[in-house]
Amino acid sequence: MSIFTACAVTGVPAVESTGTQASKPTVTAFGKLPDGRAVSLYTLAVPGGWQATIIDYGATLTSFCVPGRKPNEKPIDVVLGFDTLDGYVAENPYFGATCGRVSNRIAGGGFELNGKKYTLAKNNGDNHLHGGDSGFDKKLWKATPLLLDQGPALQLELVSPAGDEGYPGQLTATVTYTLTPAGELRLEMTATSDAPTIVNIVHHSYWNLAGHASGTIRDHELSVDADSYLPVDGGGIPTGDCAPVEKTPFDFRPERIPSVLLGNAIDALPPSPDGKNAGGVDHNFLVRGWQPQADLRRVATLRHPPSGRTLEVLANQPGIQIYTGNYLDGTLHGKGGAVYAKQGGICLETQKYPDSIHHPEWPTTQLNPGEVYRHRMVHRFTK
Numbered sequence: 251m252s253i254f255t256a257c258a259v260t261g262v263p264a265v266e267s268t269g270t271q272a273s274k275p276t277v278t279a280f281g282k283l284p285d286g287r288a289v290s291l292y293t294l295a296v297p298g299g300w301q302a303t304i305i306d307y308g309a310t311l312t313s314f315c316v317p318g319r320k321p322n323e324k325p326i327d328v329v330l331g332f333d334t335l336d337g338y339v340a341e342n343p344y345f346g347a348t349c350g351r352v353s354n355r356i357a358g359g360g361f362e363l364n365g366k367k368y369t370l371a372k373n374n375g376d377n378h379l380h381g382g383d384s385g386f387d388k389k390l391w392k393a394t395p396l397l398l399d400q401g402p403a404l405q406l407e408l409v410s411p412a413g414d415e416g417y418p419g420q421l422t423a424t425v426t427y428t429l430t431p432a433g434e435l436r437l438e439m440t441a442t443s444d445a446p447t448i449v450n451i452v453h454h455s456y457w458n459l460a461g462h463a464s465g466t467i468r469d470h471e472l473s474v475d476a477d478s479y480l481p482v483d484g485g486g487i488p489t490g491d492c493a494p495v496e497k498t499p500f501d502f503r504p505e506r507i508p509s510v511l512l513g514n515a516i517d518a519l520p521p522s523p524d525g526k527n528a529g530g531v532d533h534n535f536l537v538r539g540w541q542p543q544a545d546l547r548r549v550a551t552l553r554h555p556p557s558g559r560t561l562e563v564l565a566n567q568p569g570i571q572i573y574t575g576n577y578l579d580g581t582l583h584g585k586g587g588a589v590y591a592k593q594g595g596i597c598l599e600t601q602k603y604p605d606s607i608h609h610p611e612w613p614t615t616q617l618n619p620g621e622v623y624r625h626r627m628v629h630r631f632t633k
Contacts, residue, residue, distance in 0.1 A: 272296040272431065275395040275402045280305050281335030287390055289335050294402040299325050300433040300631075307338055308387040309348035309406040309425045311455050313462075313585070314435060316559060319633045328559070330456040330595045333585050343577065344454040345584075347387035348425050348439070349380040351410060351417050352615060353452035354534070354571060354604035357487045361607040363418065363616065364446055370416040375485050382415035386423065386451070396426075400436065403428040412445065419445030421617075433631045441623040448615040449623045450602045456575060456595025457561060459554035463588035467574065467596045468513030471553040474502035474572065476535035480603060484526065488605055492536060500533060502550075502572075509553065516574055516593060530576035530593060534604055540568040542613070546626060550598050558633065565600035565627040568613045573597040600627050 280291040299317030315325040359372035371382035391406035410421040428436040480488040495501040499518035521529035
């Protein structure tokens with residue numbers, strides 16, 4: 251008898267096992283890109299019903315299944331996404347993607363490094379966003395299924411040539427997803443370069459602990475281990491100030507009792523009358539107690555009180571961008587035909603601070619030959 255069940259969404263295959271040990275990820279076809287290259291879907295599963303699926307296009311997490319709390323309760327898929335490749339190839343808000351070389355925003359679509367100026371795509375108003383017109387989320391990565399001591403894993407590699415999207419240096423990037431028997435989803439993102447460049451790779455899943463098709467995340471509670479955040483201008487670019495969260499709608503400190511309800515925080519940041527600002531949270535928070543060469547530390551905790559599910563995020567990065575899905579508008583139809591409305595999911599993006607290249611006093615995004623960029627994060631769930 252199988253100890254795994256298919257997650258209750260279209261397009262997520264069941265994984266069969268008759269033992270108590272995890273096995274190497276399985277692979278199935280997931281369509282072809284317009285140029286004919288094949289895209290594959292990899293399924294990571296462990297005894298107990300935890301399951302993740304990843305495609306090699308964009309090194310993208312397409313589903314994460316949390317097992318039910320009761321013996322006959324179906325597992326729930328808690329990330330937004332699409333059933334087919336077409337949804338990911340079309341313009342979409344980076345569902346589950348790996349974003350780079352430099353995620354988040356770079357002011358003015360350019361930067362200077364070692365006295366030389368580099369011009370990037372302005373794909374977010376006057377600014378550069380998530381690596382440009384064809385960032386890491388739109389690349390086909392080389393995938394290698396693995397079975398590690400920690401559980402089934404998928405290693406993905408991408409070689410980004412010098413000049414790719416305007417960035418200097420040939421960059422070799424890897425992303426490794428690992429699913430542990432405890433249901434932890436671990437990510438390790440690394441990069442090396444043959445010339446000085448800048449790097450800030452981010453995982454961009456939209457989480458909804460009630461289930462990807464359940465509606466908004468307004469009834470979720472959020473804690474963020476941060477005492478300050480980065481105010482932004484009208485284009486989402488940090489102003490350079492670091493402001494305290496106390497007595498602001500950005501106060502998600504874990505010691506607050508009761509925890510902050512996301513609906514209340516969203517309502518405190520209303521849309522602008524001209525419609526240019528969708529309201530809600532889309533800001534970077536400065537992780538409390540972070541130090542260079544830091545190991546994993548807790549940065550955020552998301553809770554869904556009605557179901558009892560909790561997601562704790564740990565990382566070794568100095569910041570975390572909290573984005574409450576403010577620009578989702580109901581026009582995207584996801585897995586199983588689900589309509590993804592405004593605030594249908596929340597992104598918990600650990601990273602260096604946005605636009606760091608223009609702020610030498612902040613943790614640097616510069617990567618030099620002989621150095622290794624290393625971004626580690628853990629998604630720790632309770633049912």
